[in-house]
Structure formats: structure tokens, C-alpha cells
Amino acid sequence: MHRVLVIEDDSMVGEMSMMHLSEEGYNVRRAVNGKEGLQLLTEFAPDLVIMDIVLPDINGKDLCKDFRRTSLVPILAVSMKTEVLDRIDALTAGADDYLCKPFSMRELTARVAAMIRRTEMNSAETMIKSDPVSVPAPLQGEGKDPVTLDYDRRSIFVNHTFVETTYSEFELMKLLVNNKEKVFSRDQLINTLRGIDSFVNDRSIDVHIANLRKKIEKDPKEPQFIKTVWGIGYKYVTNS
Incomplete structure (x- = not known):
């Protein structure tokens, strides 16, 4: 129950x-x-x-x-x-x-x-993931993705440090991380949150993205991971 x-x-x-x-x-x-x-x-x-x-x-x-x-x-x-x-x-x-x-x-x-x-x-x-992501060992050197998702605990780690996120923020981050370099329009991101946030719209997507940048980016004003694709939406990029 x-x-x-x-x-x-x-x-x-x-x-x-x-x-x-x-x-x-x-x-x-x-x-x-x-x-x-x-x-x-x-x-x-x-x-x-x-x-x-x-x-x-x-x-x-x-x-x-x-x-x-x-x-x-x-x-x-x-x-x-x-x-x-x-x-x-x-x-x-x-x-x-x-x-x-x-x-x-x-x-x-x-x-x-x-x-x-x-x-x-x-x-x-x-449950159906054959190899769920767990808390990673510290990543060394360039070319490694410092952002890691733990699906079991619905947690995000940046450089092995836990970052608190909301349910909606985790859903967006999961979509972006699992589709590196793919550009998602705001409409596509809105559809991801349907059923979680009934009032989700372009503005609230921007709010969620801004909050994620504050939590995972070294400088949210110059994001290295969640990039804006002007006129379209957002994408997630790494050096890995």
C-alpha cells in the first residue's frame, strides 16, 4: 500500500x-x-x-x-x-x-x-537493467565523464560527490546523459515530464535546467555539460 x-x-x-x-x-x-x-x-x-x-x-x-x-x-x-x-x-x-x-x-x-x-x-x-550504475570509483584523468547516475538510488554524482536533485531534475538528467550529444527540443523535454509535472512548459523546463546547472556545473554561467542549442533546446556533452 x-x-x-x-x-x-x-x-x-x-x-x-x-x-x-x-x-x-x-x-x-x-x-x-x-x-x-x-x-x-x-x-x-x-x-x-x-x-x-x-x-x-x-x-x-x-x-x-x-x-x-x-x-x-x-x-x-x-x-x-x-x-x-x-x-x-x-x-x-x-x-x-x-x-x-x-x-x-x-x-x-x-x-x-x-x-x-x-x-x-x-x-x-x-530492475531490468542488467548492470545498473552504482556509485563509481573516483575518475582519473581527462576524457572521463565526471557526472555519474545511480539508477538504484536515483542519485547523481559529480566527481564522486553526491548532488541532491528533485524527481523531475533526475528524469531530465537521465534522458540527457543517456543520449550524449543528442539535441532535445523543449517539447521533447516537456514530454519526458508528462505525468510528473502537469504544469510543465517551456519556462519550467528552463528553470529545471538552470537548477541542474547550478548543481553540476563548476560555473553555471559557462556550462560545460548541459549546453544550450539556441532556438532548439539542450544537449549533454562530455570529453569522454
């Missing part, structure tokens, strides 16, 4: 969300503030988090960042804020999808099912 953590201070929305998700077969726990949410992240170990961006004790975007320091769990942000910039801010902070209030419980459960289904699909891909 999949575990879903709902962080929601609005009692009506919180209780309705729990009821409908429970009816769909999920094991659901609710936190009424950010502090309790952080505690349940450790104690409950959810497979997915539904997080209100406006909480009584902490800004939800800051809470997303706190979650991302210790966990890669998929996060569905919910909020009364409907502006595009609000959605982009949430994605930048570490959320994987965004749902505007008021929303139907049917849509909520559909979003949750889609995000969990995508997680399971990626786990299945890992």
Missing part, C-alpha cells in the same frame, strides 16, 4: 483529501503544519507528499527546500495562488507538480496516481 503524506492546515481540504485517497487504497497521514510534516517525513516515510504552499508556521516553498535536503520523494504542491510565477517558484523550490485550489478530489487522486505510476515505471526500468 502506497503511503501519502498530506500537509494541509485547512481542516476541510485536509480531511476530504485523506478520505478520498484512503478510498483509493492509499495509506494516508496528515500534518497540519510544516514542523509536523518534517517529522512525518522521517517517521512515516511517504511515497508521495501533497503540500499546501501556504502553511501557518513556514512558507511551503521553504518547506520544499527543507524536504529536498534529505529526500527525493515526489511532491505535489497545492495552493490558492494561480499565477504562473507562483507555480515556477514552487517547481524551483523542489516541487514536482502543482495543483491550484479549488480542485476536485477526482483530479487530486488522478494526479497522485499518475505521479506514483511514473515512480513505479522508473523502478521497473531499474
Whole structure:
């Protein structure tokens, strides 16, 4: 049974969300503030988090960042804020999808099912790999790729150092690394995240890429790995 953590201070929305998700077969726990949410992240170990961006004790975007320091769990942000910039801010902070209030419980459960289904699909891909990538030995000399992906743990290492990424960032990086030198249009990258981020668009792709560059590039303003192909999209390059 999949575990879903709902962080929601609005009692009506919180209780309705729990009821409908429970009816769909999920094991659901609710936190009424950010502090309790952080505690349940450790104690409950959810497979997915539904997080209100406006909480009584902490800004939800800051809470997303706190979650991302210790966990890669998929996060569905919910909020009364409907502006595009609000959605982009949430994605930048570490959320994987965004749902505007008021929303139907049917849509909520559909979003949750889609995000969990995508997680399971990626786990299945890992299982069928004959030689999954593990934490590499330190790479020596030029001509070696310093960026390594560990599919089992959905982790990225740069020069043998672990780099924290969101679910969506890992998916993009996996696509780019597995197709070195191939140019991907923004539309192709958007399709990669369908089912994870329902609001994904050109702007949010650029945000994800900018975040990845900050995490893996020595100088994000002069990227060596994730290159922009002007007028088209992005590609991943190495000296290997």
C-alpha cells in the first residue's frame, strides 16, 4: 500500500483529501503544519507528499527546500495562488507538480496516481537493467565523464560527490546523459515530464535546467555539460 503524506492546515481540504485517497487504497497521514510534516517525513516515510504552499508556521516553498535536503520523494504542491510565477517558484523550490485550489478530489487522486505510476515505471526500468550504475570509483584523468547516475538510488554524482536533485531534475538528467550529444527540443523535454509535472512548459523546463546547472556545473554561467542549442533546446556533452 502506497503511503501519502498530506500537509494541509485547512481542516476541510485536509480531511476530504485523506478520505478520498484512503478510498483509493492509499495509506494516508496528515500534518497540519510544516514542523509536523518534517517529522512525518522521517517517521512515516511517504511515497508521495501533497503540500499546501501556504502553511501557518513556514512558507511551503521553504518547506520544499527543507524536504529536498534529505529526500527525493515526489511532491505535489497545492495552493490558492494561480499565477504562473507562483507555480515556477514552487517547481524551483523542489516541487514536482502543482495543483491550484479549488480542485476536485477526482483530479487530486488522478494526479497522485499518475505521479506514483511514473515512480513505479522508473523502478521497473531499474530492475531490468542488467548492470545498473552504482556509485563509481573516483575518475582519473581527462576524457572521463565526471557526472555519474545511480539508477538504484536515483542519485547523481559529480566527481564522486553526491548532488541532491528533485524527481523531475533526475528524469531530465537521465534522458540527457543517456543520449550524449543528442539535441532535445523543449517539447521533447516537456514530454519526458508528462505525468510528473502537469504544469510543465517551456519556462519550467528552463528553470529545471538552470537548477541542474547550478548543481553540476563548476560555473553555471559557462556550462560545460548541459549546453544550450539556441532556438532548439539542450544537449549533454562530455570529453569522454
